[in-house]
Amino acid sequence: MKQQNLHEIYKYITDNISAGIHAVDAQGKTVIYNAKMRELKGIHSLEEDQFEQEMIAKINDSHLYRVLKTCEPIKNYKMNFWNRVGQEIVTISDILPIKKDGELIGAVEISKDITERELMAYQPLRRYGQPLTFDIITAVSPLMAGVIERAKMAAKTRMPVLLYGESGTGKDMIAEGIHHDLNPENDHFITLICRNDEQALIDQLKQQIDKNEQVTIFCERVEYLSLEGQERILNLFKEHLESHVFIASVGKDPIDLIEKGQLSKDLYYFFASVCINVPALSDRKEDIKPFISDYFNRYRNNTGSRIQGLSAKVEQIFLDYDWPGNLKELEVLLDDITSTMTNETLIDFDMLPIYFRWKVQSEELSDTTGSMFVAENEKDIRPLNVFMNEVEEYYIQNALKMFDGNVSQTAKALGLRRQSLQYRLKKFNE
Known part of the structure; x- marks a missing residue:
């Protein structure tokens, strides 16, 4: 059978099964991102699709990255999240290493949509x-x-x-x-x-x-x-x-x-x-802080935790976010945060689940990049190399912000050597 025909068969199969599939190679580069996974994520445009695929496996505490790093499978992982179009999604996933002759060649996330079943009982x-x-x-x-x-x-x-x-x-x-x-x-x-x-x-x-x-x-x-x-x-x-x-x-x-x-x-x-x-919670954001305070008060009483609340940065993020899933989304997020806490007293940015960090980061990008990178008339046109340099600088600066200025983590997420990222940052400041 010709290689092209075989490729089309594989593509047809992956795009027509009921599970979401995201597979990456050993370097974290996406090789399969099927139609069901795009549906779960609420991705409807080519630009969103490419953006999601490029970044999701590179973020160093994503489950795919963790499996690539440890070679250990993660099974029956349940997640509640709100996708790009504001739909509440509940999935249960297996994230598995892929090996050939004992050598790691990639990882795959297989996600089953259990939203309807969960919402019936929740x-x-x-x-x-x-x-x-x-x-x-x-x-x-x-x-x-x-x-x-x-x-x-x-x-x-x-x-x-x-x-x-x-x-x-x-x-x-x-x-x-x-x-x-x-x-x-x-x-x-x-x-x-x-x-x-x-x-x-x-x-x-x-x-x-x-x-x-x-x-x-x-x-x-x-x-x-x-x-x-x-x-x-x-x-x-x-x-x-x-x-x-x-x-x-x-x-x-x-x-x-x-x-x-x-x-x-x-x-x-x-x-x-x-x-x-x-x-909706977006119309009454003054209710966010009392709800969080009450949540942590009950959490302290039930667990003996020392948690006091949110850092100033996280509090501002929560107040700026639109909460398409309203109080339920907020409560599920707080459940996810507290499930990984030890003896912290404040919730800082790096304690937020990666799916939420990426969501607020993506919203910030979409809110600001439109006016920066869209040419609406002849005056907006500039030389292509100038435009590409602007895009690269904006992308890197936002990735750096996402990792709180940590150059090593940002370089790893972007697939660059630390020295290469430092060179780019120096060039931006010249």
Whole structure:
């Protein structure tokens, strides 16, 4: 078989399997980066693809680099991350050394997308190990103060409530807060995750509301049910409205969902009297620091850690970042950070997971390079060698910044000798 035909067969296979594959040679250079891996990373353009492939295996604490360095496999590594288009992704990966005749020739990361499975069973925010009342919610922003005020009023009237907003904003916290604020109290708070099997969910709903108890039912992301399924649960809600409290959530404005045929108009009317928008974290960044402070306080109490908070640099990064996954993304990130801590008292930049460091670095690059390197008119055109020198300087300076000025680590990440990088830096300053 001709080599070209064999290459096309390999490419077809790697681009049509369900796992993401990223393979590198012994020097960390990408040789395979398949369609599924690009999908997981949210890469849609050739420029993004090349940028990602060039850097990811060279960063010296990436898992591929670690396997290249140690020749030891990393198996069943689970990661939550938000990709370039703001989607929450959960993967489980094997990162394996590739050897031929006992000699290391590369490494491969094989990532299975388990997002749907994880999100079926994972609440937008983790439980605090105690009843989640409004007093526990640390939000201080005027926007969230309004949300909590409306939620408390809904609890007093025991009316059906529809919560809407982006994934991870804390809609489940508000729902449970309403439950604990009811007077008289209900016996149980039940969450039904509407990403699950539809018939099983309806059967579970029937089972809960037919009991001789008063319960609060929270249907999380009800728009994931079919319109027929939504009508069926609506009938159950109406039949048992006098006995129970019903709360539902959707991920977008309900009117937009109705227009797109994703939300039943009748179900919306059932909840229409109390619709509460839970705003994105990017619209209430003053809630970030109290949430982190509360997280570390609970972490100290549970583990005996000496951690006090974030360094000034990391705090500013957190305040500048847009948090597409909202509070859930922040909490998952803090979980990742604390899982590797020992006796630190402050979280510094080098303690952030590499995927988050690279994400904020990439955003900084994309925000600033557009105006620097795009020629919008004839006046912007300069000689090609001048342009290439500017690109090289900008790229190297940002890589150096990423490694806090450490020349050795930066040189290794860029695939340069230390002396070569020092020569370039000296040339930039001349």
